[in-house]
Amino acid sequence: MKEPESIEGSFHLTGGDFNNAGAASSELKTILTKRGISPDLVRRAAIVTFEAEMNVIIHAVAGVIHYSIAPETIRIAINDMGPGIPDIELAMQEGYSTAPDWVREMGWGAGMGLPNMKKLSDEFRIETVVNEGTTVEMLIYLRKDSHEGT
Amino acid sequence: MKVHEIIDRLSLEVKTVQGDIDRAVTGCYIGDLLSDVMANAKEGEIWITHQTHPNIVAVAVLKNLSGIILANRRKPEEGTLKKAEEERMMVASAPLSAFQAGGMLYQMLRC
Numbered sequence: 001m002k003e004p005e006s007i008e009g010s011f012h013l014t015g016g017d018f019n020n021a022g023a024a025s026s027e028l029k030t031i032l033t034k035r036g037i038s039p040d041l042v043r044r045a046a047i048v049t050f051e052a053e054m055n056v057i058i059h060a061v062a063g064v065i066h067y068s069i070a071p072e073t074i075r076i077a078i079n080d081m082g083p084g085i086p087d088i089e090l091a092m093q094e095g096y097s098t099a100p101d102w103v104r105e106m107g108w109g110a111g112m113g114l115p116n117m118k119k120l121s122d123e124f125r126i127e128t129v130v131n132e133g134t135t136v137e138m139l140i141y142l143r144k145d146s147h148e149g150t
Numbered sequence: 151m152k153v154h155e156i157i158d159r160l161s162l163e164v165k166t167v168q169g170d171i172d173r174a175v176t177g178c179y180i181g182d183l184l185s186d187v188m189a190n191a192k193e194g195e196i197w198i199t200h201q202t203h204p205n206i207v208a209v210a211v212l213k214n215l216s217g218i219i220l221a222n223r224r225k226p227e228e229g230t231l232k233k234a235e236e237e238r239m240m241v242a243s244a245p246l247s248a249f250q251a252g253g254m255l256y257q258m259l260r261c
Contacts, residue, residue, distance in 0.1 A: 019229060022208025029212065046212050047188050054185075107201045112185035119189075 007031075008068035013056040015082070018106075021057055024065050025049035028076075035069060037142065044120040045074050045140050051113040052078040052136060058103050059083060060133065074140040076121075084130035092118065092126075151175050151258060153217050153240050156196060160254055162219060162242035165226050169240030173216040178255040180248050184209050191215060196255065198248050204229040211237045221248040 009031075011024035029046040033039075049065060056063035060082030068075045085091045091098075092114050099109025114136075118124040121138035128134040154171040157164055164171070176194030181187045182201050191197060193214040199206060202224050210218050217240035220226060226234070226241050234241045244251045 019204060021205050022212060025212060026208065043213075050188060050208070050212055051185065106203055106205065107182045107184040107199075108205075110183045110185050112183070112189065116185055116189050 006068055006070040007035075008066070010064050010066040011053075013053060013060075013063045013065065013080075015057060015059070015061045015063075017057055021053055022050055024053050028067055031067075032069065032074065037069075037074075041074070041140055041142060045076065048117045048120050048138055048140075049076055051117050052076070054108055055113055055134075055136075056080045056082070058099050058108060063133075070142075072141065072143055073122075074142065075137070076140075077135065077137045079133065079135045081133045084132055084134055085126075085128040086130055088126055088128060153196065156217075156255065156258070157240075157242060159258065160219070160244055160246060160251055162244050163223075164240065164242045165220075165231055166234045166239070166241045168235045168238050169217065169242075170238045171217075171240055173240075175216045175259065177259055178252060179215070180252050188213065198244070198251050198255075200224060200248070202226050202230060204233045206230060207233040207237055207239050207241070210239050216240075217242065219244050219251055221246065221251060 060080035063080030095111040097111035103109040123139035179191035180198040
């Protein structure tokens, strides 16, 4: 049987644009569902994308989410023009957040975003340069055998 | 149990016109931390919260929740309602605290 082709695309995000929060994850969810990907994997991809959107909207000036869907994996990469993260280990701790109070009052900024993204992805990489920006790359395996041997 | 039955039993004031009230409700989740709701609420659950801004609709749609109940007679922001109508997500205001509404739903939905 012929493997389906890979598809890719990107979403542009603007810092502070809370009104459009969730738009990218919602669109990606639709694309993945149309491709017949199982609901559990779609759910994981949508959640990590939503969390990524919030990080850009809360902390950065702008950012791009790039996705590619191959037969074996979903890859979601976020590249932002933001403040960068001085201490990644601290940022990865559940409950640690640098979000301002007004964002916390909205129920965001609870320090769960990055930990959730790591938990729900099969591979998680983060690179950051203070005062330049942060790149997060996540892979979600589409095949069970992709997990094995790792 | 359907959303409209919960509206009746809890005397909810429905704020949306287009919200789907015929959906089945499988359970309830209570929370104001959106990342927590995103991580832990399950499809079909009805969500009780104190948050009223438009992002709650995005979270509810993403998780395919069956509706949003605002505790303590809270009112949704205008942008919240607009988004909810577009997404056909039921948003209602409850004359009850989250504890009271959650307690009633627990009695109604546990099997």
